[in-house]
Amino acid sequence: MIKTVVMERKPLSLSERTYLPQIASGLKTTFSNLFKKKVTLQYPEQRPAIPRGYRGVPTLVKDPNGREKCVSCQLCEFVCPPKAIRITPGHVPEDDEERSHVEKAPEEFEINMLRCIYCGYCEEVCPEEAIFLQENYSLSGYSREEMINNKEELYELGGTLPDKHFKWDKKKADEESGNAH
Amino acid sequence: MDIELIQMLALKVTYAVVMVSVVMSIAGYTVLAERKVCAWMQGRVGPNRTVLPFVSAIPIIGPFLRNLGIFQPLADGLKFLFKEEIVPGHVNKFYYYLSPIVALVPALTTMTVLPFGEFTNAEGHTTPLVLANVDLGILFVFAISSLGVYGIVLAGWSSNSKYPFLGGIRSSAQMISYELAMGLSVLPVFLWVNAPGMTESGLSLVSIVNSQENAPWLVLIQPFSAFLFLIALFAETNRLPFDMPESETDLVGGFHTEYGSFKFGIFFVAEYAHVVIGSAIFTTLFLGGWHFLPWVADPWAPGLIGSLLGVGWFLAKTFCLIFFFIWVRWTLPRFRYDQVMKLGWAKLLPLALVNLIFYVILVTYLDQAAAS
Amino acid sequence: MNLSLVDFLFYVFSAISVGGGLAVILSRNPVTAAMFMILSLVGVASLFVLLEAFFLAVLQVLVYAGAVMVLFLFIIMLMDVGPDSGKGAKLSKKRILSGFIALLGVGLLTVLTLEYSGVATVATDSADHWQDVTEETSAAGANIVFSKSVKSFGYGLFTKYMLPLQVAGFLLLAAMVGVIVLSKKTDDVDAHNKADGPSPGTTNPQSEEA
Numbered sequence: 001m002i003k004t005v006v007m008e009r010k011p012l013s014l015s016e017r018t019y020l021p022q023i024a025s026g027l028k029t030t031f032s033n034l035f036k037k038k039v040t041l042q043y044p045e046q047r048p049a050i051p052r053g054y055r056g057v058p059t060l061v062k063d064p065n066g067r068e069k070c071v072s073c074q075l076c077e078f079v080c081p082p083k084a085i086r087i088t089p090g091h092v093p094e095d096d097e098e099r100s101h102v103e104k105a106p107e108e109f110e111i112n113m114l115r116c117i118y119c120g121y122c123e124e125v126c127p128e129e130a131i132f133l134q135e136n137y138s139l140s141g142y143s144r145e146e147m148i149n150n151k152e153e154l155y156e157l158g159g160t161l162p163d164k165h166f167k168w169d170k171k172k173a174d175e176e177s178g179n180a181h
Numbered sequence: 182m183d184i185e186l187i188q189m190l191a192l193k194v195t196y197a198v199v200m201v202s203v204v205m206s207i208a209g210y211t212v213l214a215e216r217k218v219c220a221w222m223q224g225r226v227g228p229n230r231t232v233l234p235f236v237s238a239i240p241i242i243g244p245f246l247r248n249l250g251i252f253q254p255l256a257d258g259l260k261f262l263f264k265e266e267i268v269p270g271h272v273n274k275f276y277y278y279l280s281p282i283v284a285l286v287p288a289l290t291t292m293t294v295l296p297f298g299e300f301t302n303a304e305g306h307t308t309p310l311v312l313a314n315v316d317l318g319i320l321f322v323f324a325i326s327s328l329g330v331y332g333i334v335l336a337g338w339s340s341n342s343k344y345p346f347l348g349g350i351r352s353s354a355q356m357i358s359y360e361l362a363m364g365l366s367v368l369p370v371f372l373w374v375n376a377p378g379m380t381e382s383g384l385s386l387v388s389i390v391n392s393q394e395n396a397p398w399l400v401l402i403q404p405f406s407a408f409l410f411l412i413a414l415f416a417e418t419n420r421l422p423f424d425m426p427e428s429e430t431d432l433v434g435g436f437h438t439e440y441g442s443f444k445f446g447i448f449f450v451a452e453y454a455h456v457v458i459g460s461a462i463f464t465t466l467f468l469g470g471w472h473f474l475p476w477v478a479d480p481w482a483p484g485l486i487g488s489l490l491g492v493g494w495f496l497a498k499t500f501c502l503i504f505f506f507i508w509v510r511w512t513l514p515r516f517r518y519d520q521v522m523k524l525g526w527a528k529l530l531p532l533a534l535v536n537l538i539f540y541v542i543l544v545t546y547l548d549q550a551a552a553s
Numbered sequence: 554m555n556l557s558l559v560d561f562l563f564y565v566f567s568a569i570s571v572g573g574g575l576a577v578i579l580s581r582n583p584v585t586a587a588m589f590m591i592l593s594l595v596g597v598a599s600l601f602v603l604l605e606a607f608f609l610a611v612l613q614v615l616v617y618a619g620a621v622m623v624l625f626l627f628i629i630m631l632m633d634v635g636p637d638s639g640k641g642a643k644l645s646k647k648r649i650l651s652g653f654i655a656l657l658g659v660g661l662l663t664v665l666t667l668e669y670s671g672v673a674t675v676a677t678d679s680a681d682h683w684q685d686v687t688e689e690t691s692a693a694g695a696n697i698v699f700s701k702s703v704k705s706f707g708y709g710l711f712t713k714y715m716l717p718l719q720v721a722g723f724l725l726l727a728a729m730v731g732v733i734v735l736s737k738k739t740d741d742v743d744a745h746n747k748a749d750g751p752s753p754g755t756t757n758p759q760s761e762e763a
Contacts, residue, residue, distance in 0.1 A: 023513060030222045030512040039224040276584070317703065320611045327619025331591070334626055338584060346630070353627045357620055384703055 055120045055133040058111055059158030060151070065169075066160065069130035072106040076122035076131055084115035085122060101172050109151040113139055132158060196312055197293070204292055208453040209254035211503055215453075217250060218507045228253040261446030269340070269439050276339035281440070281447035284332025288454040290325045294318045295461055296387045298471045298492035301483030309387040310492065318386035319371070322462060323364060326417065329455065330356040333419075333426050333436045336448070340439035348435030351518055352426035355416060358525035359423075363413035365533035369406045369540035370399055370466060386462070390470030397475045400467040403540070407467040409533050414463060416525065418455040421510040428515055460502035464495060468502070471495040563603055570596030583629045587622060594618045608703050 015021055041048060050056075063069050072089040090107025122131045136157060141147045149157065213228065220227030228250035236252070237243045246252070268277065296311035296318075315321050330353055337349020371384055374392045393399060400407040416423040427435035437448045464470060471491035473479045481487040516524065573593030580586045594617045601610035710718050 026512045027508060030508060033224065034218070034221045036224060038221075038226050040226050042226070042229075276588075315607065317607055317611050320608070320615065324611045324615035324619055327615055327623075330619075330623055331626075334623065334630070335584075335588075338626075338630055350627065350630055353623050353630075357623055357627075360620065 050135040050137075054135055054137075055118045055123075057113065057136045057139055057149075057157060058116060058118075058120075058122055058131055058133050058154075059136070060109060060130055060154040061132050061158040061161045062155065063163050064160060068105050068155075069128045070106050070109065070126075071102060071128055071130075072104045072109075073127060075125045075127065079121045079125045081119060081121065082115040082117050084112045084117075086110045086112070106151060109154060111149045111154060113147045113149060114144060129163070132161060134158065193312070200292055200312060201289055204289065204454060204457055205450065206254075207457050208450050209258065211453045211457055211507075212257070212449070213250055213253050214503065215507050215510070216253070218504065219511045222508075222511045231256045258446065261443045264442035266442045266444075269342075271341045272439060273339040273341060276335045277439075278444075280332045280336035280339060281444045281451070282332075283335060284329060285447050285451040285454070287325045287329040287332075288451045288458060291322045291458050292461075294321045294386060295458065296390060296465060296470065297461065297495050298488050299387075300485075300488040303484075307483075309390075310488065311387060314385060314387055317384050319367060319384050319389075319462075319466075322386075323360070326455070326458075327356070327360055329451075332448070332451065336440065337426070337436040340436075342439060344432045344434070345436050345438045348426040348428070348432050348438075351428075352419065352436065355419075355423065355425050355521055355525070358522060359413045359416035359529070362525060362529040362533045363410060363417060365530070365537055366406050366409035366413060367466065368537050369403055372537075372540055372544055373399070373402065386465045390465050390472065393469040393475075394472045395476065395478050398467060398469040401475055403467075403536075405532075405536050406540075407463075409529060409536060410466070411463065412529060414459045415506070415509070416521070418459045418506075419452060420456065420506055422513040422516050423521060424515060425518055425521055430515070456503060456506050457499070460499045460506065461495075463502055464498045468498050470498075559603060563600070566596045566599040566603065568596075569593070570600065584626065587625050587629060590625070591618050591622050594622070608706060 060068075060070055072087050074087050074089065077083075077085045077087045086108075087106050087110075088108040089104055092102050092105045118133065120133050123133050134157070139147075217227040226248075229248045231250060231252040232243065232247040233252055233255075236246060268274070293312040294315045296309045296314070298310040299307050300310055301307045333352040334349045337345040337347070337352070340346065370389065374389055389399070415421075419426055424435075426432075427437070429435065432438070437445055440448060469475065471494055473481075473494065479487070479491065481490040570593045573589045573596055576589035577586045577593065580589060594613060598610040598613040598618070601607070601613060
């Protein structure tokens with residue numbers, strides 16, 4: 001059984017009832033705040049430190065050899081909760097020596113940044129580690145069309161990330177040595 | 182009309198224009214000071230972006246001025262001018278346009294009797310620097326500033342919508358309540374200055390200031406009067422914790438909710454002009470005006486330099502008081518409306534009466550003691 | 554016509570006060586009426602200024618324009634008196650009576666003005682009438698000369714005109730007591746409130762103190 005206890009407030013003393021000591025102490029606090037270090041960031045000049053694992057604008061990246069990583073498997077398009085990603089699959093041209101072992105590449109890759117919710121599922125699901133949510137957080141445009149990032153823009157945003165696996169090099173080597181897959 | 186009259190008129194008009202522009206620019210910079218001080222108190226930096234192109238080119242001073250936000254009032258004023266002027270369809274047009282003017286004019290009229298310095302010429306003849314040295318200085322100030330409420334009331338009424346209306350109603354009630362306490366709280370000051378045996382007389386602000394030369398400031402003689410007057414001043418200038426007509430948290434924007442662009446700007450400037458004039462009046466009444474320090478003679482020699490220094494000293498005191506206004510605003514929360522009324526009628530008014538009676542008895546006693 | 558500046562101003566300000574007064578009773582909108590009343594009062598104050606009675610002028614603005622009219626506006630706004638609330642009223646007994654009294658007042662004013670119109674020139678050359686009250690003025694106020702200075706008002710009020718002052722004060726006190734009595738809640742209203750349970754304002758004495 002919970003007993004309700006009514007708390008009795010102590011009656012205010014005379015000096016408390018004038019509120020003047022309290023006002024004075026409040027004034028003291030604000031005055032001392034005048035000289036404290038300012039906590040604001042002067043944004044365009046100073047940038048906030050981006051923590052590890054930050055989910056910024058989703059981008060497409062190339063491997064250290066400058067090759068397109070995406071194989072247009074469309075997993076990201078499938079997993080994307082707001083359906084912001086749209087991929088038009090295409091073939092890798094036959095004469096591309098560098099990627100001769102890859103069958104597919106995106107012909108067009110669009111991420112609609114008006115829909116994107118920066119959840120990072122696409123990065124998580126990508127088997128080729130081709131899509132990354134990087135540190136860029138400031139994105140603006142004058143029209144809706146501008147806010148749809150196409151393939152070129154995505155690669156421009158993404159650049160090249162260091163890749164320790166060199167998966168494709170291995171694949172190529174495997175293929176050449178005759179034991180692909 | 183003869184030439185002399187025209188000359189005098191021209192001179193007076195020039196003085197008036199100069200004074201209005203000075204007070205208005207001080208009001209504009211008070212807005213900046215408000216933003217800056219508020220920012221500093223909240224651990225922010227405040228406006229520090231606006232700059233004129235050729236100023237930013239100056240090596241050290243340029244960035245310094247920019248960080249201080251010196252050019253912000255210019256930008257704000259321009260913004261008010263160039264904004265789209267929206268007049269809601271439901272307002273009473275005539276009063277809607279009239280009320281910003283009604284709000285600004287009294288604020289600027291009170292400065293005519295405000296003395297801000299004195300000039301002693303080569304013959305040793307001293308003239309106070311004031312637009313009109315009216316014998317009734319303080320009464321004139323009260324009379325004109327009591328008209329300032331019409332701007333707010335009319336704005337509230339003509340907007341034809343509920344929040345401005347509430348703001349107007351509150352403001353009219355608050356003004357009447359605190360005017361009484363304000364008048365009663367300065368009476369002891371004039372009683373003291375006009376007491377038998379004192380050198381000065383009359384209700385003029387100049388004589389009040391001169392009574393504090395080489396003598397303690399009146400704030401030291403009558404701290405309680407000064408305190409009551411200050412509280413009433415906060416209420417009369419609609420400053421927090423008494424900003425009932427505006428109270429943006431419960432009344433959206435109060436009386437100026439329906440106003441935009443330059444009309445809002447006029448209200449804004451009028452509010453700060455009230456603060457500037459109020460601080461200046463407090464300075465003349467209680468802080469010795471342009472005189473140096475209590476009990477200390479003015480260190481500057483009479484003459485042009487001396488009077489300039491005096492004016493500077495007066496302005497410095499006024500700025501300190503303006504800072505106090507801002508400081509209080511960013512420290513205290515707003516009173517509830519009924520608390521404001523209760524404070525005005527049930528606390529401030531009786532205290533002012535007690536204060537008055539105390540000084541009546543004191544002055545009478547001193548008078549009798551001097552006579553016997 | 555040879556108008557001096559003062560005469561010209563006199564006509565301007567009288568036109569303002571009389572025209573304002575007319576507009577008060579002719580305008581349909583109560584707020585407009587109140588604003589014209591302020592204008593009229595300010596006009597009267599300006600007339601006082603022309604008579605060099607600055608103290609009266611300032612008091613006129615301070616008390617009437619600054620305080621009384623604010624209360625008027627306050628009441629008009631609180632009761633939300635619309636522009637057509639007076640429309641369609643019939644010619645009742647009250648109206649006839651008030652009209653009669655108004656006519657009587659106007660007639661009286663006209664007669665008095667015509668009767669004493671010759672005296673109106675006194676004020677023009679009365680510069681030496683303004684004497685300052687000196688310290689030697691007797692406490693009884695026997696030799697009081699009314700002047701424009703504030704001190705003379707004080708001396709006059711507290712010596713020669715002490716009784717009228719007290720009576721006026723008493724009258725105001727009576728009005729104040731009357732208001733308090735009228736605005737006080739009657740007993741049965743209190744009982745009604747108690748039956749409903751304590752009202753939020755009265756439960757906690759501390760909240761009232763705040």
